Amino acid sequence: MNLRVLIVDDEPIARRRLRLLLEEEESVEIVGESEDGESALTAIRRLRPDLVFLDVQMPGLDGFDVIELLTPDECPAVIFVTAYDKYAMRAFDVHAADYLLKPFERTRLCTALARATALSSAEVPKRLQAIVETVRSDQPLRRFLVKTPGRVYAVRADDVESLEAAGHYVELRTAAGAHLVRESIAAIERRLDSTRFVRIHRSAIVNVDKVTELRPAFHGEFDVVLAGGRRLRCSRTYAAQLTRMLES
Amino acid sequence: MNLRWRWLVAASCFTAAAVVFTSQVWVDYAYAGHRLSWTRAFLVALVGWQIWTLLAPVVLLLAARVPLSRRRLAIPLAVHVPAGIVLSMVKVAIEAAIVQALVGQARVPFSLLNLYLSLLTYWAIIAAVHYADEQRLARERELRAAHLQTELARAQVEALKMQIHPHFLFNTLNAISGLMREDVESADTMLTQLSELLRGTLRTQDVQEVPLVEELHLLESYLAIQQTRFGDRLKIDIDVAHECGQSLVPALILQPIVENAIRHGFGVTSGPGRIAICASAVNGRLRIDVIDEGPGPPQPLREGYGLRNTRSRLRALYDESATLSVVPREPRGTLARLEVPQRSMVGS
Numbered sequence: 074m075n076l077r078v079l080i081v082d083d084e085p086i087a088r089r090r091l092r093l094l095l096e097e098e099e100s101v102e103i104v105g106e107s108e109d110g111e112s113a114l115t116a117i118r119r120l121r122p123d124l125v126f127l128d129v130q131m132p133g134l135d136g137f138d139v140i141e142l143l144t145p146d147e148c149p150a151v152i153f154v155t156a157y158d159k160y161a162m163r164a165f166d167v168h169a170a171d172y173l174l175k176p177f178e179r180t181r182l183c184t185a186l187a188r189a190t191a192l193s194s195a196e197v198p199k200r201l202q203a204i205v206e207t208v209r210s211d212q213p214l215r216r217f218l219v220k221t222p223g224r225v226y227a228v229r230a231d232d233v234e235s236l237e238a239a240g241h242y243v244e245l246r247t248a249a250g251a252h253l254v255r256e257s258i259a260a261i262e263r264r265l266d267s268t269r270f271v272r273i274h275r276s277a278i279v280n281v282d283k284v285t286e287l288r289p290a291f292h293g294e295f296d297v298v299l300a301g302g303r304r305l306r307c308s309r310t311y312a313a314q315l316t317r318m319l320e321s
Numbered sequence: 322m323n324l325r326w327r328w329l330v331a332a333s334c335f336t337a338a339a340v341v342f343t344s345q346v347w348v349d350y351a352y353a354g355h356r357l358s359w360t361r362a363f364l365v366a367l368v369g370w371q372i373w374t375l376l377a378p379v380v381l382l383l384a385a386r387v388p389l390s391r392r393r394l395a396i397p398l399a400v401h402v403p404a405g406i407v408l409s410m411v412k413v414a415i416e417a418a419i420v421q422a423l424v425g426q427a428r429v430p431f432s433l434l435n436l437y438l439s440l441l442t443y444w445a446i447i448a449a450v451h452y453a454d455e456q457r458l459a460r461e462r463e464l465r466a467a468h469l470q471t472e473l474a475r476a477q478v479e480a481l482k483m484q485i486h487p488h489f490l491f492n493t494l495n496a497i498s499g500l501m502r503e504d505v506e507s508a509d510t511m512l513t514q515l516s517e518l519l520r521g522t523l524r525t526q527d528v529q530e531v532p533l534v535e536e537l538h539l540l541e542s543y544l545a546i547q548q549t550r551f552g553d554r555l556k557i558d559i560d561v562a563h564e565c566g567q568s569l570v571p572a573l574i575l576q577p578i579v580e581n582a583i584r585h586g587f588g589v590t591s592g593p594g595r596i597a598i599c600a601s602a603v604n605g606r607l608r609i610d611v612i613d614e615g616p617g618p619p620q621p622l623r624e625g626y627g628l629r630n631t632r633s634r635l636r637a638l639y640d641e642s643a644t645l646s647v648v649p650r651e652p653r654g655t656l657a658r659l660e661v662p663q664r665s666m667v668g669s
Contacts, residue, residue, distance in 0.1 A: 083591070084492065085552045090499030108554075109591035130488060133591040156495065157487030175495035231619030282623070 075102040076190060079122035081113040081139075082106075082154065083131045087175070091126055091154075094182055101186070110134025111225065114142055122149050124189055126173075129155040134227060137161075137205045138218055142225055145198035150189045164207040168200060213266035217245055219252040228252055230269075234283040234299045236261060238276035248301050271318050273297055273307035281318050324381055327453075331377040331446065335370040342366040350424075361424070368419050372412050373442055380408065380443060384450040401447055409439035465637075472634040473529055476573040479627050480522045496550050511549050518542040522573065529638065530569040532666060533600060533607070537561065540575055544596070547583055555587060558597040565600045567665045568607045571634055577627030578611045578645075578657045586613025586655050607663040612656050617649040635661070 078101050082088045088106050095101045104120045107113035110131050117125060117139070129136040136153060153172040155161055165172045171185045216227040232247045238258040245252045254261070262270070262278060272278050279297055286298035287307075295307040295315070307315055340363070347362040357365070387400045413435055493515055500508035521539040537559065544557050579598065587594040597612040624632075628647070635643040643661040650656045 083554075084496065084550050086496040086499040086550065087492070089503065090495070093499075093502050111591065131591070132587075132589050156491035175491050176498040229616065229619065231623070232616075282619075 076100050076186075077102050077104045077120070077123045079104055079113070079116055079120060079125045079149070080106045081108075081110075081116075081125060081131075081136070082128040083108055084128075087128070087154075094179055097179075098183070098186065110136070110139045113139050114225070117143065117149060118147060124150045124152065124186075126154055127151050129153055129158050129161045134218070134225065137208055138225075138227070140201050141205050141218065142220070143198075145202075148198040148201060150192055150194065150197050151201055152185050152189055160208050160211045163211065164204045167207055168204050170200065170204055209264065214261075214264040217252070217254055219245070219254060230266065230280075231282075233280055234301055235280065235303065235305060236270075236278040237305075246299075246301070246303065268318075271311070271315055273305060273311050273315055275308070277305050279305065279315075281315075284315075284319060287316070287319070324378070324385065327381050327450070328374075328377055331381070332371075332374040335373050335377075336367070339363065339367040339370040342370070355424070357424070365420055365423060368423065369416050372415050372419075373439075373446075376408055376412060377446065380404075380446045381450065384447050388454060389447065389451045401444075405440050405443040405447075408443055409436055412439045469529060469634075469637050472630065472637055473572065475630050476571070476576075476634060477522060479630060480573045480576045481519075492550060493546055496546075500549075507549070511546060514542045514545050514549075518546070528572055531572045532567045533561065533570050533609075534566045536570050536572065536575055537598075539573075540579055540598075543576070543579070551587075554593050556593065556595040558595065559599075560597070561600040562602060564602055565607055565663075568600075568602075568663050569666060570607065570609070570659075570661060571638055574631060574634070574659065575609065575611070577625075577631055578659065581625070581627070581647075582611050582613040582615075582655065582657065585618075586615030588615075590615055602663055603660075605663055606660050609659045610656060611659075612650065612654060614654040617653060618647050618655050622647055 078095060080088050080091050080095075080103065082091065085108070088108070092103055092106070095103055104122050105116050107116045110133050113125070113127070114134065116122075127136045127139065134142070136155075140148070140151065153161065153165060153170065154175060155172060156175045162172070164170075171188050173181065173185055213230075215230050217230065217233070219226055219228055228245055228247060232249075233245050234248070235246045236258060237244045237246065239253070241257075242253045242255055243258050243261055245254060258276060258278065262272060265278070269281050270278050271281055273295075279299065283300045284297055285300055288296040288298065288304075290296050290306065293309045293312060295312055297305045297307050297315070299305070343359065343363040343366045346366045346369075347357055347359065350357045350362070383400065383404055387397050389397045389401075416435075493511070497508050497511050497515070500511060518539065521542065541559075544559075548555055548557055575598075579596070582596050587596060594614050595612075597610070599610045599612075601608050624647075628645070632645055635645060639661060643659075645657070645659050647655060647657045
C-alpha cells in the first residue's frame, strides 16, 4: 500500500527538494504541496494524506497552528521540518517526535519515513496536540487564532488593545475591529505576555502599550482610555497593578 | 574638572612645597644670624606658599578664561605676562607684611629671587591647567572614538547575526542543497552570494562610513538569496537616484532595516509581497526609504536591539542631524525612512 504524502513549506526550492527525494521512494505517493498554513489546512481536509511533511515556520498560520486546527480524526501523521526553532526543537525532544533539520540528507529522511509509518494512527493526534501544548506553554502568546465559519486567521498580540469576556467567548479588540475567540478569559490570561497585558477588571484585560490615559473615577477606580478611544473601567482590585505596569 | 577641585589640588601642592622649603627658610635665617625653631621656619614657609593658595582662584579663573592655545598665543601672553607680574608683586608684598609680623622683622631683605620664584609659580599654575585641559580633551576624543568603534562593532555583530540567524542560514543551505539537484549553476550562484555576504560584513571592519553603492552591494547579496528562496512570491525594487550613489552612509546601517522589512513585513503574511528601497537627495540630505507591504509596525513601535543600535550610531556620527523613523503606510505596510546629511568621500 502506498503512503500518501503532502509537502508543506513556504519555500518553493525546499518543496521541490523534498519532492525529488521522496519520488525515489517506491512506497511514497506525493498527493500535493502547500505553500502556507491555510492552504495546508484545506489540502489536509480535502486530500486526507497519510503523512504530512510540515514546515514549522511559515507566514500566516504556522505548522503548530495547522495541527491545533485539525480535529483528531482529520489529523495525519506528521514529520516536522524546521531550519531552527529552539521552542519547537525542545518540544519535539520532550515528546520524542521525529523531525528533520534543514538541510537533511537522504538517509535521515528514510529513517524518519520508517518511523512515521511504524506509528499507530490512533496515537498520532494525541501526541501532536501534546507537542503543540508544550510549544505554546514555553513562549508567550504572540498571535491569536480566530476561527470563523468561512476562514481562520491570525491576529497579532501586538495589535490587540483589549480582551473582554463575552459569554463563552473572549472579544479581542484591535484598531481594525473585534474578533471572537472561543476560550475563557482566564485561560487566555495564563498564556499572555504578562509584561504587556494586564487584567483591569474581572472581565477585561488591556494591552499596556495601548493605554493612553487613566481618568480617576469614584472609589479609587479608574477609566482606562485606549488608543482607539475605547474606555474601560478598571476596578479597585486591579488599579495598583495597572499603574505599576504603566510606570515601568 | 571644576574650579573648586583644582583649587584644592593647588592648596595641597603649596602645602607640600612649604614642607620642602622649610629647610631653605631655616638656612636663610641662619645666614642672616637668626636661629629659628623648625616649627617657626615651617610657619614662615607655609605663610609664603599659602598666599598662593589665596591667590590661586584668581589665577585658575584667568587660566580658564584665557587658556593657552597653540594657534593664537598672542592673546594669552598679553593677559598672563602682566597678570603674572602683578600677582607676584602682590604676593611678595603680602608675604613681607605677614612675615614681619610673625618673626618681628623681614625674613630677608627684599629679594628679586623671591619675585622670580613667584613668577615661576604663576606660570606653573597656568601650565598645569593647560596640561590638565589637554589631557581631558584627549580623553574625550579617545572616548568618542572608542564609542563610535563600539557602535560599529555592534552593527557588525548584528549584521553577522542576521546572516547566521539560524532560520536564514539553514534555510539558505537547504535551498542550496535543493538547487544542487536541479540546477548546479544556480546552486553555485547562491553559494557565492552567501560567501559574499559573510565576507562583506567581515571586511567593513574599521570604516565608519561607506559610499551608498557599497552598502547596497552588500545588501544585494542578501536580497538575491531571499529572492531565490522565495521565488515569485517576493518582489524587490531598488531605486537609487544617480547623484546619491557616492553619498556616504554609516557602514551596515541598512542591514537591520531591510532585515526588519523582510522578517516582519514580508515574512509574516502569505501570498506575494514587495520590498522597495529608494534613495534620493532631498534638500541636501540623503533620504533612504525601505518599504514593505506587511501588516505594519505595531503601534507604539517596540524597537528591537538592531534598531536601537542604529539610532545610537546615527547620534554618535551625526548628532541630531540624522533621523530614522518607522511608520505605518497606507493602505498597508511599513515605511522606514533614514535621513543623513549628504556628503561624499573627500577627494573622490
